[in-house]
Amino acid sequence: MIEKKLELRKLVIYYSFEGNTKFIAENIAKITDADLAELKPKKELTSKGFMKYIWGGSQVMMKKRPELYPLEKNPEDYDIIFIGTPVWAWTFAPPLSTFFHSNSLQNKKIALFSCNRGQNGKTFENMKKELEGNDILGEIELFDPLLKDKNKNLQKIEEWIKGMFINL
Structure with a gap:
């Protein structure tokens, strides 16, 4: 049974503005032996500080x-797709x-993750609406993972992944 789980093709798709979501995505890929795909806008926001919230929102x-x-x-x-985003205005980022x-994803096993510095809002609810027709395996919200105890956040995602993979 374990060999069958390992044969599933896995992909981590993410967008990251400040590196938090990238940090989590790279570690999910490492833990699960997944491929990695970053969503890169052709024209990225350049605002920093408080203005990034105004422009992003x-x-x-x-x-x-x-x-x-x-x-x-x-x-x-891919069989399993992890999708990650920072939280902007209480939902997923525009990319x-x-x-x-x-992309019209259908009949995929999907796991959702988000990184924020405040509230997740309706991030997962809105992502699930966009992903109807797929099996959502789980979701995890991480609070400012680069600044708030990296090791604890890595441990949290390892446990989350183990919990999902037990049921596959």
Whole structure:
């Protein structure tokens, strides 16, 4: 049974603005032996400090879908897909909106993760709406993982992954 689980093709897709989501994505890929695919906007926000919240939040409210560079991996080729995002204005970041509307994922096993510095809001609820027709294996919210005890956050994702994989 364990060998069968290891044969499943896994992909971690993520967008990261400040590195938190990237840190978690890279560690999920390492733990699960998954491929990694970063969503990269052709025109990235350049605001830092408080202004990043204004510009990022306005993109969410205006339902922007920034143009992305093509992914090097085809999500259709994978059995399990981890999808990660920072939380912007209590939901997923705009590059994920572009991804969801450019790919029609169906009948996939999907795990969701988010990184935030405040509240997750409706991030997972909104992601699940975009991913109807898929089996959502689980979700995990991480609070500021680069600044708030990296080792504890890594332990948290390891336990989360083990819990999901037991049921496959």
